[in-house]
Amino acid sequence: MQKQVDEGGAGGGKGLGMRLLMRLEVRMLALALIIAVTLSFLSPYFLTQNNIFNILDQSVVIGIVAIGMTFVILTGGIDLSVGSVAGLSGIVLGLALKDYPIPVAILMAVGTGAFVGLVSGVLIGYFGLAAFVVTLGMMAIGRSLAYIFSGQTAISGFPSELSSIVYTTVLGIPTNVLFLGLAYLLAWGYLTHTKGGRTIYAVGSNKEAARAAGLNTLLYSILPYVVSGALAAVAITFSVAQILSVDPLTGNLMELDAIAAVVIGGASLYGGRGTIVGTLIGVLIMVMIRNGLNLLGVSPFWQGSAIGGIIIMALLVERLVRSRSES
Amino acid sequence: MSVAHDAAAAPDRSEPILVARGVDKTFDRTRALNGASLELRAGEVHGLLGANGAGKSTLSKVISGHVVRDAGEILYKGRPLNLRSTREALEAGIAIVMQETSLAPDLTVLENIFLPELRRPGLLSYGSMRRRAGELLGRLGHEHVLPLDQEVARLSAAQRQLVEIAKALALDADLIIFDEPTASLSPSEVERLFDIMAKLREDGCALIFVSHRLEEVFTITDRVTIMREGATVAASEPTASLGQADVIRHMVGRDIGALYATPGLQDAGSEAPVVFEVEGVATPPVVRNVSFAVRRGEILGLGGLVGAGRSETAEAIFGLRHRTAGTIRVDGREVSPRKPADAVRAGIGFVAEDRRFQSIVPDLSVKENLLLAHLGAHRGFGLGYRSRQAKIDELMEALGLPAERLLDANMLNFSGGMQQKIIIARWLLLEPKVLILDEPTKGVDIGTRQAIYEILRRIAEQDVAVVVISSDFEELLGISERVVVMSDGYSIADLPSAMLDEEKLTLLAAPRTSMARNTELLTRLAQECGGAGFWVLLDEDSLICLNSVVADRTADPGFAAGEARRLQDTRITAALAARAGEGQAAGFVEEPEGLATLLVPIRTRRGHDLGWIGLTLPQGGERPDAAQVKERIEALNAEAG
Incomplete structure (x- = not known):
């Protein structure tokens, strides 16, 4: 340490930083593996090919929402409205399918999600309102509109071609899982290799400094909410395609799973820290736990406690690691 | 140090009230204190000196409980002192009066004085608080100056400081630390503060006076301790035994002259075209009317007291603050930045004062921090980092930074100097036309400071217009060719550095409130006698006019406030040449053209030289009695001071 003090961390900083980064991602991966191994011992069915496809399939919806949530959380914000936005977009999709071809209906749904995100983003990024409060308000508005537009009932009877975005395979991989993988690849590329992605990190880490360096902090404070709203709509499209029905309660509590996945994935709620790879691992952990608890016949009433406990544990670990790395 | 040893061995007037030994403190990886020591007696004013970053503030904060030390021992009144919070320090009787005050701006003077009592259980008795506040302020000799029900936010800097001192006294503090208390005070306010400090000393308080203004240290302190790079290099030396040169040698560890690259070619610079021009910029409430111009290849200093609005001016120019008036021209083209990105596009770079919050x-990673301004200026979807690689390598080389350090994950682990170099490089990467730096050597060690001065000189030579804001007047005069002085949001003077020294700059920078009293004096003088009154600082062959009031245009002495003139270029050459020394009988001196001028030297009560007050009368007419006018000036001056 003496040497590092004297030379301002010559040589030592790099090794330490890399090791920390490694530890963060490795730790999460290790946690995922431990859960998988434990579950495979507890339930012989867990590691079957069928169940693995099941897990991947169940990851699609929450996985897509978690990408948007990662964008938002990286800026130091939060989006509590994704569940309601998903519900509202789902209803819009359902209504549009009655009059328009499938692609147009999907575009309308995604447009709805993006628009709600834009409104939240402008209120937060331009007017400086607290993200928590704005998206809380949007959560209530979205759900309310979903009930009004739907006439308080489920909508069904969609064209069966819609389910082809879920039930066809390419090279043996279901299209929805393929889409999930592609989305993560694109998100990873965007966050690590583009001006916009790096600006999102800078905004979350030190908005004042980012602005003073001439970055467009306004645009990149708003954009993540648009992405989050749009992806919530994309996610619900996959869900609707699977069951060919949508009701106004669709997507309820989806924000909980998405935030949990991002936080378990190592992102800091203060912004600036987190990776898309971490989020993917976080999603898998969440889904595996849910899947495992179902296989083990645990009451769905207990599952909430389990998920909640994991979120808090993840936060606690982050705090401990963070304070250690800074001392 | 041998002197300290002798003092300890000799029969003491009093036991030390505080002894600190071997105090260490490391922030991140910057070692702020490295075996610092300090010994303090009751009834003394103890100067704590050191250059920026020497650790004097950190040591003060360790003693006041703001910072917890890593190692070392502190004895207070003979018992070990292990503070964990400022509250514990206050309970022990240790208070600190800081530059940025710890007052609650929305509460009244009275509530602030008794703030520490608010957390005690039970009801507050405003009646008894009011009585005690009166007593405390009476002890300071200021019972009528502070309106007890005024909100602190509406007080002047000097008044706020008074509240801080009263707050310390309300707690019966035995040890009061004054951390750079004079940074935002005018000379007369400084005098008053010193009166209070002297009174507290008589009452048996131990006072620590942290400052880097040497003349103040010599005026008020009994003993001094000097720090350098976190360690004590001279302990408890009696002030009287030291000369300025000794102190500087201890502070810097070498000859100060070598610190600044000599600004060469001053006259050549004045013919270069103006690259950057600011006219009438205002950002209420702090900045009211600021104008200056920078020529190609010139370093311009923006000087003034803390709170004069210099940082706010820079932020307004750079688009970080809303501007209500003013024009900004770069290369003759008008630009109007509404956000920093606009300013960057116009070719302006800005190194802000607070690195941690405004820059890093x-x-x-360090590399991305270096490339942050590039990222903002980059047009395109990707990063474009590679296009800058050659320039990065060149800059790292020029700044003496090892290239592999760019890969470090966390810039906060760097020393202040390294951080600052990276931030400067961030802007140089864009090849700006104008670079504004706000306190560029704050928290930077002395070796790196020199490197930063060299960098600034070099970029100025590469035809960048450089503007430097610094509260360290010595630094300001050392690196800039010209200084624009700001006071209370106005730019009031624009003078070549060669004509200035620290004392002149301090007088020029005095807040308008204190200048208002002088203006009143001059106005009365000019009107009563029917001529022009002025306040000037005189040198061998030039003068600087601090203030002037012309009641009769025909008696205009040929210079105005904020202007510098060669003596022969004024209209009162004969009078200035014949100025009488102190104690000599002054008289009106008549110019060949007929103007008659009386010059009276003025000093503060402590004998601090404040320049000359002059009265010029028009040709012909009646001359009042010189001795009477002189008396009048001296009386008015005593009143105004």
Whole structure:
């Protein structure tokens, strides 16, 4: 340490930083593996090919929402409205399918999600309102509109071609899982290799400094909410395609799973820290736990406690690691 | 130090009230204190000196409980002192009066004085608080100056400081630390503060006076301790035994002259075209009317007291603050930045004062921090980092930074000097036309400071217009060719550095409130006698006019406030040449053209030279009695001071 003090961390900083980064991602991966191994011992069915496809399939919806949530959380914000936005977009999709071809209906749904995100983003990024409060308000508005537009009932009877975005395979991989993988690849590329992605990190880490360096902090404070709203709509499209029905309660509590996945994935709620790879691992952990608890016949009433406990544990670990790395 | 040893061995007037030994403190990886020591007696004013970053503030904060030390021993009144919070320090009787005050701006003077009592259980008795506040202020000799029900936010800097001192006294503090208390005070306010400090000393308080203004240290302190790079290099030396040169040698560890690259070619610079021009910029409430111009290849200093609005001016120019008036021209083209990105596009770079909060993005790597301004200026979807690689290599080389350090994950682990170099490089990467630096050597060690001065000189030579803001007047005069002085949001003077020294700059920078009293004096003088009154600082062959009031245009002495003139270029050459020394009988001196001028030297009560007050009368007419006018000036001056 003496040497590092004297030379301002010559040589030592790099090794330490890399090791920390490694530890963060490795730790999460290790946690995922431990859960998988434990579950495979507890339930012989867990590691079957069928169940693995099941897990991947169940990851699609929450996985897509978690990408948007990662964008938002990286800026130091939060989006509590994704569940309601998903519900509202789902209803819009359902209504549009009655009059328009499938692609147009999907575009309308995604447009709805993006628009709600834009409104939240402008209120937060331009007017400086607290993200928590704005998206809380949007959560209530979205759900309310979903009930009004739907006439308080489920909508069904969609064209069966819609389910082809879920039930066809390419090279043996279901299209929805393929889409999930592609989305993560694109998100990873965007966050690590583009001006916009790096600006999102800078905004979350030190908005004042980012602005003073001439970055467009306004645009990149708003954009993540648009992405989050749009992806919530994309996610619900996959869900609707699977069951060919949508009701106004669709997507309820989806924000909980998405935030949990991002936080378990190592992102800091203060912004600036987190990776898309971490989020993917976080999603898998969440889904595996849910899947495992179902296989083990645990009451769905207990599952909430389990998920909640994991979120808090993840936060606690982050705090401990963070304070250690800074001392 | 041998002197300290002798003092300890000799029969003491009093036991030391505080002894600190071997105090260490490391922030991140910057070692702020490295075996610092200090010994303090009751009834003394103890100067704590050192250059920026020497650790004097950190040591003060360790003693006041703001910072917890890593190692070392502190004895207070003979018992070990292990503070964990400022509250514990206050309970022990240790208070600190800081530059940025710890007052609650929305509460009244009275509530602030008794703030520490608010957390005690039970009801507050405003009646008894009011009585005690009166007593405390009476002890300071200021019972009528502070309106007890005024909100603190509406007080002047000097008044706020008074509240801080009263707050310390309300707690019966035995040890009061004054951390750079004079940074935002005018000379007369400084005098008054010193009166209070002297009174507290008589009452048996131990006072620590942290400052880097040497003349103040010599005026008020009994003993001094000097720090350098976190360690004590001279302990408890009696002030009387030291000369200025000794102190500087201890502070810097070498000859100060070598610190600044000599600004060469001053006259050549004045013919270069103006690259950067600011006219009438205002950002209420702090900045009211600021104008200056920078020529190609010139370093311009923006000087003034803390709170004069210099940082706010820079932020307004750079688009970080809303501007209500003013024009900004770069290369003759008008630009109007509404946000920093606009300013960057116009070719302006800005190194802000607070690195941690205004410059560093902690979660990005050092390389990305370096490239942050590039990222903002980059047109395109990708990063474009590679296009800058050659320039990065060149800059790292020029700044003496090892290239592999760019890969470090966390810039906060760097020393202040390294951080500052990276931030400067961030802007140089864009090849700006104008670079504004706000306190560029704050928290930077002395070796790196020199490197930063060299960098600034070099970029100025590469035809960048450089503007430097600094509260360290010595630094300001050392690196800039010209200084624009700001006071209370106005730019009031624009003078070549060669004509200035620290004392002149301090007088020029005095807040308008204190200048208002002088203006009143001059106005009365000019009107009563029917001529022109002025306040000037005189040198061998030039003068600087601090203030002037012309009642009769025909008696205009040929210079105005904020202007510098060669003596022969004024209209009262004969009078200035014949100025009488102190104690000599002054008289009106008549110019060949007929103007008659009386010059009276003025000093503060402590004998601090404040320049000359002059009265010029028009040709012909009646001459009042010189001795009477002189008396009048001296009386008015005593009143105004």
